Amino acid sequence: MLASVSAAGKPLLVRYDLARVRAALPRSALATRPRTLWRYRELLPLPLDVEPVSLGEDMTPLIDLPAIRAELGLGALWAKDQGRLPTGSFKARGQALAVNMARMFGVRAMAVPTNGNAGAAMAAYCVRAGIQAHCFAPADTPDANLREMALSGASVTRVEGMIDDCGKLVAAGEKEGRWVSCATLREPYRLEGKKTMGLELAEQLDWMLPDAIFYPTGGGTGLIGMWKAFADLEALGWIGPARPRMYAIQASGCQPIVRAFDEGAMFARRWDNAHTIAHGIRVPAALGDFLILQAVRESGGAALAVDDADIVQAWRDSGRRDGFVMCPEGAATLAGLRQAIARGMVRPGARVMLFNCATAYKYPLPDAD
Ligand SMILES: *Cc1c(COP(=O)(O)O)cnc(C)c1O
Secondary structure, eight states, rough: OOBBBBBTTOOOOOOOHHHHHHHHOGGGGGGGOBGGGGGGGGGGOOOSSSOOSOOOBBBBEEEEEEHHHHHHTEEEEEEEEEGGGGBBBBBHHHHHHHHHHHHHTTEEEEEEEEEHHHHHHHHHHHHHHTTTTEEETTTTSHHHHHHHHHHTTTEEEEEESSSHHHHHHHHHHHTTOEEOOOOOOSSSSSHHHHHHHHHHHHHHHTTTOOOEEEEEESSSSHHHHHHHHHHHHHHHTSSOOOOEEEEEEETTBBBBHHHHHHHTTOOOOOTOOOSSOHHHHGGGGOOTHHHHHHHHHHTOOOEEOOOOHHHHHHHHHHHHHHHHOOOHHHHHHHHHHHHHHHHOOOTTTOOEEEOOOOOGGGGGOOOOO
């Protein structure tokens, strides 16, 4: 059966027999493998003898941002560009694993609450896997995303409300046996797909992790997943104990994790009247709140909120100065980095990783000035 959540209603995390992986897989064996996320097959839940349904989940490049790096006095500044993945966002990583696992378990219908990208990615993989897809999106989700889901064969329901209101409809349908929920952290496999960002960036930097990672945090799957990936890499003996400081970046108009971080709380209360131009991080309540907060605290990082105006400024700057037009959530990570530097959290010369999570071209773009 496809697993959902624990008896306590909390996320389930996949564990591996890392001692066996360590014995079977030397780090150097990766070199000759195809440059897709499936190169980390021993660290993924899909059994080795199951051929995955794939849309071409290629490794994503680290884009140097030299002008902004110089301005900020950093030793290195990269954006890991997730816009090149199938369906144009890193949601493809998670959904590739979730849908392949569902297919293996014989699931016939899946549903997801989505601000756009998760639904588009799930729908695309579902087509290839022969699974019916149902997407529930807030009514104000960008038109490009709604059309993309429909074009990928999903039934799309626009909901008056936020993504957690969509989540209630998905949960209700799951209870009635209409579908399996693919909501963030309500099944364990999207996290495993997203964690490959951590495996990839470690390998791309020759196993020397950056000093700081800035991650635009909605449900937090990517941040939690990378933190988990680093622990596994250390257990394999592929990296040492050093870790990046993890910075969870949210929008001022929707910052439940930042509020909980500042209050020293273990869990985050729902953020009411959420609003931001960065739809991907407009998530008022996250099931994995405590896992995000734990990773951020353990790492010595922070949760920071940025204004939409600063997101737009960063959006323009990365395009005009370094020729790299981001998505608004990616721009939020640059705005967050600027704030962290202003607050003395990032030292000069540091090696910093931003995340551009989706292609810019699904969004209404801002004016150049
Ligand atoms: C989903 C999404 C996010 C947030 O990712 P999480 O791992 O769920 O926190 C950020 N940006 C974009 C573009 C997204 O689609």
